[in-house]
Amino acid sequence: MSIVTEPTHPENAQTADLVEGLRAAVRGSVDDSSRRRAEYSTDASNYRVVPQVVVFPRDTDDVLAALEVARAAGVPVTSRGGGTSVAGNAIGTGVVIDLSRHVNRVLEIDPEARTARVEPGVILTDLQKAAAPHGLRFGPDPSTQARATLGGMIGNNACGPRAVAYGRTADNVVDLDVIDGLGRRFIAGRGLDPVPGLDALVRANMETLRTELGRFGRQVSGYSLEHLLPENGADLAKALVGTEGTVVTVLGATVNLVPVPAAPVLVVLGYPDMASAADVVPALLAHAPLAIEGIDARLVDVVRRAQGASAVPTLPAGGGWLMVEVGGATLDEALERAHALAADAGTDAVGIFPPGADAAAMWRIRADGAGLAGRTASGAQAWPGFEDSAVPPARLGAYLRELEALMASHGVDGLAYGHFGDGCVHLRLDIPLERSGNPLRAFMTDAAHLVASHGGSLSGEHGDGRARSELLPVMYSPAAIGAFEAFKDLFDPRDLLNPGVLVRPRPLDADLRRPHARPLLAAPTGFAFAHDAGDFTTAVHRCVGVGKCRSDTSAADGFMCPSYLATRDEKDSTRGRARVLQEMANGTLVTRGWSSPEVHEALDLCLGCKACSSDCPAGVDMAQYKSEVLHRTYRRRLRPVGHYVLGWLPRWIRLVTAVPGLAWLANTALGVRPIAKVVLAVGGMDTRRSMVTFASTPFRTAWKRGSQPST
Ligand SMILES: Cc1cc2nc3c(=O)[nH]c(=O)nc-3n(C[C@H](O)[C@H](O)[C@H](O)COP(=O)(O)OP(=O)(O)OC[C@H]3O[C@@H](n4cnc5c(N)ncnc54)[C@H](O)[C@@H]3O)c2cc1C
Numbered sequence: 184m185s186i187v188t189e190p191t192h193p194e195n196a197q198t199a200d201l202v203e204g205l206r207a208a209v210r211g212s213v214d215d216s217s218r219r220r221a222e223y224s225t226d227a228s229n230y231r232v233v234p235q236v237v238v239f240p241r242d243t244d245d246v247l248a249a250l251e252v253a254r255a256a257g258v259p260v261t262s263r264g265g266g267t268s269v270a271g272n273a274i275g276t277g278v279v280i281d282l283s284r285h286v287n288r289v290l291e292i293d294p295e296a297r298t299a300r301v302e303p304g305v306i307l308t309d310l311q312k313a314a315a316p317h318g319l320r321f322g323p324d325p326s327t328q329a330r331a332t333l334g335g336m337i338g339n340n341a342c343g344p345r346a347v348a349y350g351r352t353a354d355n356v357v358d359l360d361v362i363d364g365l366g367r368r369f370i371a372g373r374g375l376d377p378v379p380g381l382d383a384l385v386r387a388n389m390e391t392l393r394t395e396l397g398r399f400g401r402q403v404s405g406y407s408l409e410h411l412l413p414e415n416g417a418d419l420a421k422a423l424v425g426t427e428g429t430v431v432t433v434l435g436a437t438v439n440l441v442p443v444p445a446a447p448v449l450v451v452l453g454y455p456d457m458a459s460a461a462d463v464v465p466a467l468l469a470h471a472p473l474a475i476e477g478i479d480a481r482l483v484d485v486v487r488r489a490q491g492a493s494a495v496p497t498l499p500a501g502g503g504w505l506m507v508e509v510g511g512a513t514l515d516e517a518l519e520r521a522h523a524l525a526a527d528a529g530t531d532a533v534g535i536f537p538p539g540a541d542a543a544a545m546w547r548i549r550a551d552g553a554g555l556a557g558r559t560a561s562g563a564q565a566w567p568g569f570e571d572s573a574v575p576p577a578r579l580g581a582y583l584r585e586l587e588a589l590m591a592s593h594g595v596d597g598l599a600y601g602h603f604g605d606g607c608v609h610l611r612l613d614i615p616l617e618r619s620g621n622p623l624r625a626f627m628t629d630a631a632h633l634v635a636s637h638g639g640s641l642s643g644e645h646g647d648g649r650a651r652s653e654l655l656p657v658m659y660s661p662a663a664i665g666a667f668e669a670f671k672d673l674f675d676p677r678d679l680l681n682p683g684v685l686v687r688p689r690p691l692d693a694d695l696r697r698p699h700a701r702p703l704l705a706a707p708t709g710f711a712f713a714h715d716a717g718d719f720t721t722a723v724h725r726c727v728g729v730g731k732c733r734s735d736t737s738a739a740d741g742f743m744c745p746s747y748l749a750t751r752d753e754k755d756s757t758r759g760r761a762r763v764l765q766e767m768a769n770g771t772l773v774t775r776g777w778s779s780p781e782v783h784e785a786l787d788l789c790l791g792c793k794a795c796s797s798d799c800p801a802g803v804d805m806a807q808y809k810s811e812v813l814h815r816t817y818r819r820r821l822r823p824v825g826h827y828v829l830g831w832l833p834r835w836i837r838l839v840t841a842v843p844g845l846a847w848l849a850n851t852a853l854g855v856r857p858i859a860k861v862v863l864a865v866g867g868m869d870t871r872r873s874m875v876t877f878a879s880t881p882f883r884t885a886w887k888r889g890s891q892p893s894t
Pocket residue numbers: 226227261262263264265266267268269272273274282303324325326327330331332333334335336337338339340341342343344426427428429431432433434550552553554644645681728729730
């Protein structure tokens with residue numbers, strides 16, 4: 184069944200001209216339907232910004248064409264990869280360009296130089312697969328690596344567990360093929376010449392760049408202008424990493440690769456709580472581990488509760504664990520290093536996991552952390568915002584204790600985990616967002632002061648986006664903020680590239696999604712939504728956008744989401760569907776409630792397989808939501824004919840086989856191709872498929888007689 188969604192705003196002449204201009208210039212699809220705009224109205228953040236139009240360029244020329252049209256029209260552009268940004272970095276009002284759909288090739292792997300050339304939409308695991316035959320991989324590995332793109336990683340300066348060994352994305356970039364807000368395309372590498380005025384900016388701000396920026400590894404907030412200093416090689420490519428699409432659009436990248444460790448061994452260390460675990464980190468760093476991750480025991484409990492005790496390997500005792508990975512040329516060498524590290528870990532609660540199913544299960548739990556932490560231990564919904572703060576690792580224990588006290592003083596809770604080896608803490612908090620952004624603003628402001636007092640960074644790897652840009656003055660002097668603005672203006676003086684982010688920011692409580700959603704209370708004859716306070720709106724806001732439904736998890740026995748894997752279209756992902764349902768609850772873009780065509784189009788290809796109900800770490804159950812939508816739409820109303828043709832198939836079969844000779848008659852009629860085509864079309868099926876034939880003897884009857892049913 185296919186329902187066509189009308190473009191919603193032809194009345195807006197400026198949008199109509201823009202869309203027309205884009206369609207004339209771009210070979211890929213240009214979609215301004217309300218359903219599509221709903222799907223791209225948010226990323227994995229708290230924010231909602233509805234774009235005017237979404238463009239899916241076919242190749243680099245298409246990207247350039249789309250940018251040219253937007254520049255000529257003076258319309259903002261937001262580049263987007265997997266859309267897994269957690270701070271509202273990948274949403275915008277004007278044109279959203281999705282580079283993940285087509286501009287996603289690994290162009291070259293050079294095993295000698297240990298480099299790769301990629302297009303921006305390449306998913307990290309695809310690059311890893313291409314590099315693996317050469318014994319190589321890209322170093323940084325965000326937990327979202329199965330759907331995050333290299334363009335998005337460059338945009339956010341992504342890190343991940345192994346950044347403690349291999350550095351951030353900025354440390355692994357050789358050069359970037361970019362185009363700025365003025366339409367100037369250049370290769371950014373070492374040297375400031377491509378951008379007139381950049382050298383003067385660096386010379387005018389030497390002192391600020393040397394003292395305020397690059398103080399520790401996870402100082403990801405703000406622009407990383409320290410890379411432009413002469414002693415750091417005046418590296419423009421590295422300085423452009425982490426600029427969140429606000430100064431250039433990345434068209435291609437050359438990145439470094441590192442050797443794949445031979446036999447990494449996982450050591451799990453138990454401590455009474457997360458802060459005690461953090462205290463040990465500096466001692467463990469001396470063992471040069473590949474990763475040091477912290478994880479709250481209560482997060483692991485969530486997995487046990489949801490998937491059963493067998494989903495979690497036997498772990499040492501503790502309220503907080505460190506997951507430490509060590510490498511070696513051989514398994515024996517790695518095991519030896521694991522035992523040496525455990526001896527320095529200040530705990531007897533030690534588990535050592537060589538490569539295998541148990542280690543893989545632990546890493547899976549860690550990777551699902553953000554989705555699992557979407558609920559607190561008490562089951563309340565928890566939100567990002569302060570989800571990736573970082574301090575120098577030596578300050579981590581003290582910082583965590585004060586952060587816990589701050590949370591208590593605001594009456595909020597959350598489950599912590601993160602890249603403790605780099606001092607980076609992931610945390611989602613049950614700040615009430617249902618009514619207003621005030622509680623978020625209050626907590627964020629206090630927390631910003633706390634992290635700054637430890638010499639830390641508001642963001643340790645996700646970037647500032649809309650959540651933290653406003654708070655940069657807590658961390659930086661007016662001189663540094665002035666240098667950021669001057670840097671932006673050299674590349675994008677008209678503020679067309681991802682405006683509202685980093686420089687001249689939107690308020691952190693503007694554009695919040697949740698406060699603008701209306702409750703849709705459970706109906707007496709529908710589902711109770713007991714786990715979501717009886718509110719369909721709360722249920723669909725379980726989707727926080729982590730995007731696991733955009734990954735192919737079949738190798739790890741995952742099934743979600745078969746329809747997305749078939750079409751690779753956000754529309755057919757669990758996340759895309761949840762976004763459209765969230766917009767239905769909002770009611771300003773998707774306006775016709777349960778019977779909105781956008782909603783039915785989004786749910787059309789959902790198979791109702793319930794894979795998401797078990798595989799989605801946030802507990803989204805789209806099959807249930809689809810049943811509720813269909814029930815609310817059609818209760819006491821006529822359904823589309825296709826529902827009766829297919830939905831009533833068991834009834835038709837009983838009827839046809841109950842009357843002797845009717846099966847023969849039906850088969851004869853349906854054997855006539857034109858008749859079969861009409862029936863298929865009416866049933867909403869592809870008319871090219873073959874028609875079923877009815878058995879002359881029902882299966883049950885044949886079974887009772889002890890014979891095989893006839894066909
Ligand atoms: C569950 C979860 C776990 C996460 N774990 C980690 C982690 O371990 N480590 C980590 O670092 N991050 C993590 N993240 C954050 C996020 O996944 C990463 O930042 C990731 O690299 C973003 O990639 P993306 O393709 O989704 O980018 P998007 O979200 O689409 O975009 C990211 C930014 O880059 C810009 N951008 C995208 N493409 C381009 C381009 N071609 N040119 C210029 N700008 C561009 C966008 O405008 C945006 O500002 C996590 C997020 C979630 C939801």
